[in-house]
Amino acid sequence: MGAARVDAHDLRCERVVSGYDGKAVVREVSVSLPGHGISAIIGPNACGKSTLLKTMARLIKPMSGAVTLDGRGVGTIKPKRLARMVGLLPQSPVVPDGIAVGDLVGRGRYPRQRVFRGWTKEDEAAVAEAMGIMSVAELADRSVSGLSGGQRQRVWIAMALAQQTDILLLDEPTTFLDVAYQIEILDVLSELNRERGITLAMVLHDINLAARYADYIFAMKDGRLAAEGKPREVVTAEAIKRVFGMDCVILEDPVARSPLMIPVGRRVGRQDDSGPASIMDASRGSLSAIR
């Protein structure tokens, strides 16, 4: 399997205002996705993080500002041409009635097919490769509706991979999955990014997973960009307090060495066990700083 690296593209939003029915959810946000990198968009519910991703994926037309790919407004690029460069995995795609895994993955080839020119060798190879990467080749003939949540999400990602885009946008790819599948999906995505250089941007709910897997984090609040930068720069007690309005302690993830956010909450300080003492150690006194 040749792991050819894909091109980097410059996908950015410039002072984008967007939302639904004339109501702005995202307000004047400017972001630029680091090429060949993994970006995560985090923030509290209804902060506009999904709306921002959807605007980048041209599902929503911005009310003002611009989404550009390599300097060109995405609205001026033909949809099929754009779909060969930027792919999207929505939060809850619909499984067509009675469809087999291989057929679903094959539908990712749509932007690369021409009318009246049937299924080509390239289509075949791309589908086989995508199923191979996501380890779903053995399921090719199985019905998608009979799969577990984790398997199904693998199949959807394989569908997006068959599209062979340089940039892939994912709207909460780990929601509805149990923790083992969340890690598994994010591991596969990060391998894809490392081996092929596919630029990934995803909306994530879990701050710690974002800190662990993303190279770059955009934190949103009330439709505006509240913080951006490397996980160490964004996942700080100060920034989390500002974005989520919640006190927390930041430790170092002993496995990934990324910042690890521990919420403080009200039920704090069980003095009967030795826990707090070691937290104090690890966080070098930041707990006392909060108090």
Add this chain to the structure above:
Amino acid sequence: MTGRASWRDRGLARSSLRGHGVGVAALSLALLASCAAASFALGARAITLTELADGLFRPYVNTYGANVARKRVARTMFALLCGGSLGVSGALTQSVTRNPIADPSILGVNTGAALSVVCGIAFLNITTAAQYMGMAMAGAALTAAFVYAVGSVGRDGATPIKLALAGAAVSAALSSMVSAVLLPRSYVMDQYRYWQVGSVGSGTWAETGALLPFFIVGTLTAVATAPALNALAMGDEAATGLGVRAGLVRLIASMAGVALCGAVTAMAGPIGFIGLLAPRLARMLAGADLRRSLPMSALLGAVTLTASDVIGRLLTYPGELEVGVVTAFVGAPILIYAAVRSRA
């Protein structure tokens, strides 16, 4: 089938059906041929082979039997074309609304056509087939456009659920308007009653010829939009991500579906359940890929409608039961079964 063979070795999953796909296609064609043959032969007066040959190939033979055969053949062609159109129309409606138990009537198309025809009879004194056609098509198109507009209001545009709800609401309103126009006018009632029960009994070559362009254009449009509709089946967001202009595709496919159903409704009256049944059977036989199930829907629509017409002729022999009555009787239990199954 060697279950262990790898994806690449085995070739396309798309063609895993190819072996039995050919069988299914051959079987369906055989079914079509036997339906047509039954429709030629059976009825109030049975037709012999000689009479059929006279009717078809010897225009100078002017016996009673040959003339009956000619009418039968025309009627059969009309029935096949109506069924095919309704099958394609149903398949389009189901994929546009992403509702496996939808048929064109869910968009209010039938009721819109009916109201338009009733108004035509009551206020414009329409009598000819062409006038019925024009009124019914106009009513169908207006209703579909209105339902589409109502269903598009608000966030996310014309979602399947909003379309179905708008269709049901508009349909209910329009059918009460049909009653309002009909009730005080008994002469309209008489004319309307004849049209309102779907029938292909009066089908002639002229009507077949009038329907043919609709069938051809509608079916070609359907086949051309099939890959985009396949993508749309995964939801608007996924389809847009694949480069599909969701709104445009939905509009084109709806227009083709409305034109097909409207044309048939104008000439034969509302015939229910074919648009529901044929695509469903087609999906069972040909799978989820519309590029294959659409032609199959056309074929199965033609078969079921023609078979229903033959059954109608035999049930009340030597009289006839209109095909719309037969399809409703056959279709209703199947619809209930399908609805219960799809909830499960």
